[in-house]
Each structure stands twice: as C-alpha cells, then as structure tokens.
Amino acid sequence: QIEAASNSSNVATQDEADVPLRNISMTTAAPVDQVKWVAQMLSQDSGRKITVNDVFCSCVTAALAKQFQYHRQRMLILAEVAGDKSTQPLPPIERFHVTIPVHLRGGIVLPGESVGNWLGAFTARLPGESDHAITLTATERL
Numbered sequence: 172q173i174e175a176a177s178n179s180s181n182v183a184t185q186d187e188a189d190v191p192l193r194n195i196s197m198t199t200a201a202p203v204d205q206v207k208w209v210a211q212m213l214s215q216d217s218g219r220k221i222t223v224n225d226v227f228c229s230c231v232t233a234a235l236a237k238q239f240q241y242h243r244q245r246m247l248i249l250a251e252v253a254g255d256k257s258t259q260p261l262p263p264i265e266r267f268h269v270t271i272p273v274h275l276r277g278g279i280v281l282p283g284e285s286v287g288n289w290l291g292a293f294t295a296r297l298p299g300e301s302d303h304a305i306t307l308t309a310t311e312r313l
Contacts, residue, residue, distance in 0.1 A: 201230075224271065228297055232267050236300035239264055264299040271295060 206223050213221040243261055250258035274280060275289040 201227075228269065228271070228295065232269075232297045232299065235267060236264070236298075239300050266299045267297045269295055269297060 203223065206226050210221045210223050210226050213226070240263075247258065247260055270292050271294075273291045273293065274286060275291050276286075280286055
C-alpha cells in the first residue's frame with residue numbers, strides 16, 4: 172500500500188486532511204509467461220506484432236469500461252429510487268488516455284538497484300466504452 176500522506180493507516184490526521192490517500196494493489200492473476208504466450212498467439216493470428224504491454228493495456232481498458240458502465244447504471248438506479256428525475260446519464264467515455272511508465276535502461280530492476288532518472292513514460296490513446304469499443308473483440312481492441 173502506497174499512501175500520499177505520511178501516516179501508515181488510511182485515516183488522515185487534521186494536518187493531512189487535504190492530502191488524498193492513494194492505494195495501489197497488485198496481483199499475480201496474469202503471470203508474465205502466460206501473457207507473453209497470449210501476445211505471441213495474437214501476433215500470429217493478426218499478422219501484427221502484439222506486445223505484453225498491448226495485452227495488459229487492452230485488459231485494463233476493457234475492465235475500466237465495464238466499471239464505468241456499472242457505476243453509470245448504478246447512479247441512474249439510485250436516482251430513480253430516490254425519485255430524482257433530473258439525473259441524466261453521463262455520456263460514454265470513448266477513449267482512455269493512459270500514461271505508461273518505461274524503464275529506460277530496459278530489463279529487470281534488480282533488488283537494491285535504483286532506477287534513478289532512468290524512468291520515462293509515454294501516453295497512449297486506447298479504446299474506451301463507446302458502442303463500437305464495447306463490441307470490439309480482444310484482438311481488435313489491441
């Protein structure tokens with residue numbers, strides 16, 4: 172867990188009340204070897220070079236699109252239950268702009284090794300939750 176505030180719990184003190192807490196979660200649900208295999212198979216099927224980053228970005232944007240759809244529907248249901256007739260549905264997010272960090276020296280950062288200033292990033296525009304993007308297959312989404 173990484174937090175912007177200096178305390179070690181999720182409760183901010185009075186001085187830190189304006190600093191939002193940030194959390195990060197990690198999982199081993201997708202071992203890199205399996206994702207590499209998926210990328211290789213998709214590359215063969217599509218005739219294009221599909222990378223591990225392509226696969227992960229596709230999965231993340233598809234998950235975000237589903238989350239946005241879920242919360243949009245939930246917001247409308249809650250407004251209906253509360254009798255709020257003025258709540259309008261939010262338009263779908265057609266594209267996601269994501270920033271992807273890159274270790275500029277390449278390879279694995281070894282334990283105890285610092286990346287120092289060897290960290291860069293690039294921005295990519297990825298499909299969002301428009302009607303067309305939702306109906307994309309996994310390969311088309313890449």
